[in-house]
Amino acid sequence: MPTFQFEGSTIVAEDGETVLSALVRHEVSVDYGCKAGACQRCLVCTNAGEAPKASTQNLDDSLIERGYFLACQAAAQSISEVWTPSDSAYPSHPATLTEREWLSPTVIRIRLETVGLAARRGQCIRLRSSCGVVRSYSIADRSTEGLELHVRLIPGGAMSEVLKALALGSALQVEGPFGKCTYKGNDGKPLLLIGSGTGLAPLWGVIQDAISAGHSARIALFHGAATSEGLYFRKELENLQQQGLIHYVSCADHVNDELDRLGSPLKHALSEFPDLEGWRVYLCGHPQLVRAAQKACFLAGASLGDIHADPFVDQSFVTETS
Amino acid sequence: MNTANASLFEQLGGPEAVNAAVDKFYRRVLADDRVNRFFDGVDMDRQATKQKAFLTMAFGGPNNYTGLDMKAAHAHLLDRGMDDHHFDAIVENLGATLGDMGVAEDLIKQVAAIAETTREAVMGRI
Numbered sequence: 281m282p283t284f285q286f287e288g289s290t291i292v293a294e295d296g297e298t299v300l301s302a303l304v305r306h307e308v309s310v311d312y313g314c315k316a317g318a319c320q321r322c323l324v325c326t327n328a329g330e331a332p333k334a335s336t337q338n339l340d341d342s343l344i345e346r347g348y349f350l351a352c353q354a355a356a357q358s359i360s361e362v363w364t365p366s367d368s369a370y371p372s373h374p375a376t377l378t379e380r381e382w383l384s385p386t387v388i389r390i391r392l393e394t395v396g397l398a399a400r401r402g403q404c405i406r407l408r409s410s411c412g413v414v415r416s417y418s419i420a421d422r423s424t425e426g427l428e429l430h431v432r433l434i435p436g437g438a439m440s441e442v443l444k445a446l447a448l449g450s451a452l453q454v455e456g457p458f459g460k461c462t463y464k465g466n467d468g469k470p471l472l473l474i475g476s477g478t479g480l481a482p483l484w485g486v487i488q489d490a491i492s493a494g495h496s497a498r499i500a501l502f503h504g505a506a507t508s509e510g511l512y513f514r515k516e517l518e519n520l521q522q523q524g525l526i527h528y529v530s531c532a533d534h535v536n537d538e539l540d541r542l543g544s545p546l547k548h549a550l551s552e553f554p555d556l557e558g559w560r561v562y563l564c565g566h567p568q569l570v571r572a573a574q575k576a577c578f579l580a581g582a583s584l585g586d587i588h589a590d591p592f593v594d595q596s597f598v599t600e601t602s
Numbered sequence: 603m604n605t606a607n608a609s610l611f612e613q614l615g616g617p618e619a620v621n622a623a624v625d626k627f628y629r630r631v632l633a634d635d636r637v638n639r640f641f642d643g644v645d646m647d648r649q650a651t652k653q654k655a656f657l658t659m660a661f662g663g664p665n666n667y668t669g670l671d672m673k674a675a676h677a678h679l680l681d682r683g684m685d686d687h688h689f690d691a692i693v694e695n696l697g698a699t700l701g702d703m704g705v706a707e708d709l710i711k712q713v714a715a716i717a718e719t720t721r722e723a724v725m726g727r728i
Contacts, residue, residue: 313655316664317617320651338621574646579632583625584650 282357287364293356299324300351303362310364315352322351325365332358338585342403342462372408373397375454377446378426384512386433387478390443392454393426399457401485402562404590405429407439408453409446415439418459418482418564418590427454430481430512461562461590463489469560469586470497472553474545474573476504479565480513482590486562491525500527500553504545504569508537546573550580557581563589610662610712614705620657627699628653636691640679660696660717672723680726689724693717 282293286308293302300322303310312322317337331349339348348365379391399405401422407429408414415438421428433440446452461482471490473483480503490499505511511530521528529552530537531545541548546569553559561577563570570589577587615622628650632638641649659665676684693714700710722728 313651313667314658314663314665316658321655571643571646575632578625578646579629584628584646585625587646589647 282355284356284359285361287362291356291362295357297356298352299354299356299359299362302356303351310351312352317350317353320350323348323365324351325349325363326359326361330359330361340460340585340588341464342400342460371396371455373454375407375452377443377448377450377452380443380448383430384509386510387512388431388433388444389420389428390431391426391428392452394454397427397454397457399427400462401489402459402461402463402482403457403485404459404482405454405456408455409439409442410451411442413438413442414455418461418478418485419457420481420484421488422485430478430484432478459590460588461486461564462588463493464560464588466490466493466495467560468497469558471495471499471560471562472549472556472577472582473499473501473562474504474549474565474569474577475502475563476545476565476569477506477510479563479570482564483562484513484516487520487526491520498527499525500529500549502529502531502545502549504531504533504565506532507534508532508540511537511540544569546576549573550576553580555581559586561587563587610709610716611658611664613709614661614700614713616663617658619703620654620661620663623657623661623699623703624650624653626702627657627696630695630699631692634691634695637688637695640682640684640688659720660713662712662716667720669720669723669728672720673726673728676724677726684725686721686725689721 281295284291284293284299286303291302291306300310300312300315310322310324325347326349328345328347331347332354335349335354336344373394373396375392375394377390378393381389383389399419399422401419404416404418406414406416417429417431419427420430431440431443433444463486473486475483483501487499487501501517503511511532514530517526517528520526529545529548530540531543531548532540533543535542556577559582561582563573574587574589578584632641655665659667696717697710697714700713
């Protein structure tokens, strides 16, 4: 009879049984709904590449790459190991701070050298300092040996104060990756990217991947900040706009640069592109903006499966001391 | 799950029909001022999953919904003033969604009848 490992115990399945059915029969506490591959509530993990294709249909690429599958759609005999997905179960990797640069008075770019981290531009990682402070950041850029993060400096902020002062060469820990804001390939869909503050980081990551892939539809970026000074990376973005690679709109609540538009990036995005049917949408930044934008873009015609959002997690939620 | 329901699910197009309907149905609901306030501030990713599970059930597909699940999931909405008229509005949106998708009238009636079986639980009357 087929068997598989589940979080330390051996589950003996019956012939022809699904992973979900075997887990339920063994009274394992596992979430599930339709048992038909539709509701996606029974999402579990296995080793990457092990899940049968039928059990990953309609799942996001970034989930499939990390071994996610639907327990109700996988035959128990096709799987050797299963676990419940949990952010805290992400592996930890050593990292070294190699570069730091001010992008604006309130944003720094840091580069980290990491070992063993398989992550894509636009995904998030959790950064852990030597004194146990933990914060989530999105990956703005990625090379074979390192990754680049944009860090907003918050006066008195436990992590940003550390990153501002930490000597180059110091050690940190990186956990992850997680998050869904990754480039999904050249599928011919126009891309709308809306972000506020350092929510630009994953969007910048997606834009770079899209440009390298020669994305065949338009790429429109709306970046917002409280003030014009907060709109960092302006030169890089204007440069891409001049080359005709992206459409870039900068927005601020308090404008003191004539190039910037007054108000929210969401408002300007929707007034320029009121019909989003067939678009792929990326949203990142302040949770209030991201939630409002998810709903507004969906009502404007974007499909739920084509809206990729990573709201900033409430900092109090991820603060840990250990 | 009885065989009549299984065949309804197949006639509607199975999981693919659920995927096709979820956007259309949820967009109608969010645009409907009679009921959209109940969806303010919800997590859209999680909501999409719930809508899929609901549609699978209403389409006669395999499911393990129980009356108590439905009751517990909607109790907080009763506190916010949900009543039978709101339930009617959701069923109406469901029918209109299927109409948009070109589903035959007799199948829409069967879906509405399955949705109707959850009314007492949703309204907390069981």
